[in-house]
Every structure is written in structure tokens, then in C-alpha cells.
Amino acid sequence: MVVPDPMSPSVSSVPASSGDARDRLPSGPRWIVSARYDLGFFICSGVLTFVFYGVYRLAHHMGFLLHGDSILITYFFFTAFFDHPHIFQTFSRTHYDGAEFARRPGLYTWGLGAFLAAGLVITALGWEARLIVFAAIYGTWHIIRQHAGFLKIYKRLNDDTDPLDDWIDFATFYTGMFACLLNDYADIRGPVVIYRDLQATFPSLPADIGEVGWGAFLVLLMVFGARQVWRVMQGRSINVPKVLLMAAALSTHYFVFFATATPFLVAEALETAYHDVQYQGWMWHYQRRRFPGVRHVALKWLAVGMLYGLVVGVIETYGLMQRGWAMWLFVPFTMVVLFHYYVDGLIWRFRECPELRPLIARADTNAGTTG
Numbered sequence: 001m002v003v004p005d006p007m008s009p010s011v012s013s014v015p016a017s018s019g020d021a022r023d024r025l026p027s028g029p030r031w032i033v034s035a036r037y038d039l040g041f042f043i044c045s046g047v048l049t050f051v052f053y054g055v056y057r058l059a060h061h062m063g064f065l066l067h068g069d070s071i072l073i074t075y076f077f078f079t080a081f082f083d084h085p086h087i088f089q090t091f092s093r094t095h096y097d098g099a100e101f102a103r104r105p106g107l108y109t110w111g112l113g114a115f116l117a118a119g120l121v122i123t124a125l126g127w128e129a130r131l132i133v134f135a136a137i138y139g140t141w142h143i144i145r146q147h148a149g150f151l152k153i154y155k156r157l158n159d160d161t162d163p164l165d166d167w168i169d170f171a172t173f174y175t176g177m178f179a180c181l182l183n184d185y186a187d188i189r190g191p192v193v194i195y196r197d198l199q200a201t202f203p204s205l206p207a208d209i210g211e212v213g214w215g216a217f218l219v220l221l222m223v224f225g226a227r228q229v230w231r232v233m234q235g236r237s238i239n240v241p242k243v244l245l246m247a248a249a250l251s252t253h254y255f256v257f258f259a260t261a262t263p264f265l266v267a268e269a270l271e272t273a274y275h276d277v278q279y280q281g282w283m284w285h286y287q288r289r290r291f292p293g294v295r296h297v298a299l300k301w302l303a304v305g306m307l308y309g310l311v312v313g314v315i316e317t318y319g320l321m322q323r324g325w326a327m328w329l330f331v332p333f334t335m336v337v338l339f340h341y342y343v344d345g346l347i348w349r350f351r352e353c354p355e356l357r358p359l360i361a362r363a364d365t366n367a368g369t370t371g
Contacts (some may be wrong), residue, residue, distance in 0.1 A: 029158060029237075029239065029240040029241050030157040030158050030241075031157070031241060032150075032153060032154075032157065032285070032359075032360055033285055037281070037285075038241060039244075040281070041277060041278060041280070041281025041282070041284075042150055042245065042278050042281055042282070043241070043244045043245055043248050044248070045274055045277035045278055045281070046248035046249070046251065046252045046274040048082075048273035048274050048277060049252040049255055049256065049270050049271070049273060049274050050255065051273070052074060052077075052078060052266075052269045052270050052273050053255075053260065053262070053266075053270055055073070055074050055077060056070055056071075056073075056074040056262065056266045056269075056270075057070075059071075059073035059074055066317065066321075070266075071195065071263050071265050071266055072195075072265075072317060072320060072321070074265070074266050074269050075265040075266070075268070075269060075316075075317070075320075076313050076317045077269075078268070078269035078272070078273060079269075079309070079312065079313045079316055079317075080309050080310050080312070080313025080314070080317075081306065081309060081310070081313070082269075082272070082273050082276040082277065082309070083269075083272055083273075083276055083309070084305075084308060084309035084312040084313065084333065085276075085280070085302070085305035085306050085308065085309035086275075086276040086277075086279045086280050086283075086305070087309075087336060087337055087340045088301075088304065088305040088308040088309065089279065089280065089283040089301060089302075089305050090339075090340045090343065090344065090347075092283060092286075092287055092301050093283075093286065093347050094108050094343055094347060095108055096291075096301075097290060097355070099353070099355045100347055100353070100355075103353075104346070107343065108343075111339075112336075112339055115335045115336070115338060115339045115342075116331075116332050116335050116336075118335065119131070119331040119332065119334055119335035119338075120331055123327070123328060123331050128327065128330075129194075129198070129199065129200040129201070130200070131334065132194060132200045133200050133201070133202055133203075135334065135337065135338060135341075136202075136264075136268070138338070138341050139268075139272070139337075139341060140181055140271065142341045142344065142345075143271065143272065143275045144174070144177050144178075144181075145345070146275055146278065146279065146344075147173075147177075147245065147249040147275075147278075148170070148173065148174070149348065150245055150278070151169065151170075151173060151242060151245055151246065153360055154239060154241040154242040154245060155169065155239065155242055156360075157241075157360065158237070158239045158241065158242065160239040160242060164227075165227065168220070168223055168224050168227050169224070169242065169246070171220050172217070172220040172221055172223070172224045172246070173246055173249070173250070175213065175216050175217045175220050176217040176220070176221070176250045176253070176254075177249065177250065177253050178213060179210060179213030179214045179216065179217045180210075180214075180250075180253040180254050180256070180257035180258050181253070181257055182205055182209050182210050182213050183209075183210025183211070183213070183214065183257055183258055184210070184256075184257040184258075184267075185202060185203060185204065185205050186204070186205045186206060186207050186208070186209050186210045187204060187205075187206070187207035188202055188203075188204035189204075192264055193263065193264065194264050194265065195263075195264070195265055195320050196320075196323070197323070198320075198323065198327075210258075214258075228243070248274070249274075252270075252271075252274050253271070255270070256270045256271045257271075280302070283298075283301070284298045284302070285359060286356075286359060287301055289358050289359055290355065290356075290358075290359075312333050315329045315330075315333070316329070316330055316333065
């Protein structure tokens, strides 16, 4: 029996012929890679948000590890095995891909050096708390934009491009994501504890802004649901990957910002773990397609990324435990994270990068995976 390559596009990924009848064909949903792959990496990996919450709740029983500090245990597992490995993967696109490196050599050499130097200056000025605030807000926007990028791809692949659907889909998505986020930044009374004596002052919005946003989201959600029902009644297909992705992104965001109240470092893990695995899945797909002649290219990058993450996780955990001079150890890794946020808004613009077009079956696109 021949087992299909899980990295090859499924039959359902192949675009149907043009014409109005396309929307009515029972050909099934189209996926970026395959149903199993997409569900595993891009959608169902949202369960990690709830897994990390469970880790946090159980971690205080792990007295043999990091003195049973549940915050530190959760953060270590997150940063060492999820967050920094995904950060490192960016370099396979910016430095390992010759076409992309030639496109922006200054940014990937002198620009990266400038990021690192800026981190040292900020720390020397005693502004590390402000840097944490900026990184937290920028990071959340980065996560939202990545989900939006996948949403765009699923809409293109499934010919879900009716202007009314576009408006309803993105209004529902962005309103829901920001309603959750703004709820967490409403009525903040005093500095936020990052860890022990490390605190930062976040912008505080009016107390009811989250509820107003949530009310608007619920209205849009009903409109979104009614639109899907109307499509079925008209004999048109429902874009299943799009609906599942929206459900995963919105439910995890709601859990982090509305349904739970956890310490800052734990909330960071809950919010970002889904994003990290989603990105790893995308990079695995990119590396296999972009460098088909390199043996085990994706496994090699994953292995080195995991090693990098483990080293950074140990250093950052040590810095949090010791504070003082040890906090300087954070600086280069924090700035690499910010570099990742910035360049990811540039490197996945399909229209500008023809070498990326084989990554999806329909390479029409303004739809990147990150913002």
C-alpha cells in the first residue's frame, strides 16, 4: 500500500475550475497541505493553550523542579520547547534562503545588529520594563496577524472571496480578538507584576471597553452564523477550514484574556503556545517545499531550533531567579524576538516573493501568514 506524503497537497487542495458552479461543487474543503496536517498544526494545536493552563495548575506539585515555582516551571517549558524554537525558525527564511537574503541583506546583517545594540542601550537606561510592555503588545498584534494570514489563505483556497463574506469574516475575527485583548488592558490599577519584584506599567483603558467590544463581537458572531446558514440554504458550501480556524483562534484568545486570570508569564505561555506550533507547522511545510534537495532539512532546523530554545530557556529562567546583573542575559534574546516580529511582517508577502508561491495551491496572494 502506498502511503501519501503528508507534506504533499491533498487532492482537495487543487483549485476547482472557474465559474459560479465552483462554489456549489461538493468537492470538500481545500487545505494548505492536507486535512490531517492542517488540523494538527494550524487549528487543533490551539488545545495547547488549555494544556499549559493545566501545567500551571499542576506545577506547584513539582517541588523537585525550580523549587516548585509554578510560574517559573510553566514559563520554562513554554520558552524552552515552544517559543524560542519557533523564533529561531525565522532564520531559515531570512538567512538560509538565498533569494530572501539577497532581497534585504542590510536588514539581516546590520539591521539585526542594530536591534541587539538597541536592546543594550534600553537596558543601560533602565527602560527594560518599557521594553516588556512594548514587546507584549507588539507580540499580541503579531499573533493576531498570523491567525488573520491563515484565515486569508483558507479563504483564497476555498474561493471564499465574496465581498460580503470578507467583511463579515474579518469584522467578526478582529472585533472578537481585540475585544478579548482590550478587556485585559481595561481598568489596570497600578503596575503589573512580571515576576516577583519585576513590574511594568501597562496602558489602562476605561473599565467597560472590553464589555462594549464583547457586545459588538456577539452581534457580529450572530451575523456570521446567519451568513453560514444562508449559504447552506442557497446550496453553497461552507468554508470549513476558515470556520475551524476562527473558532480555535477566538476561543483560545477568550480563554486567556476573558475566562482566566493568570500571572503575566503564564498568560504569555497560554496566549503564544498555539501560535508557536502553528508557525512551526508552517515552517516545516516551507522548508520541505523551498529546499527539496536538502536531506531532512526540516528535521535539522527543528533540532537546532529546539537546542537554541533549551539554551535560551535555561538562561532566561536563571535570569528571572537571580535578577540584578543576570537580567542582562535576556537582552539579546528579547531583541531577536522583536526582530522576528518585525521581519515576519515582510518575508511572507507572496506577491513580492515568487519563490513562495509553491507553498499553497492557489498562489494568488496578498495573504501572508504573519503580520
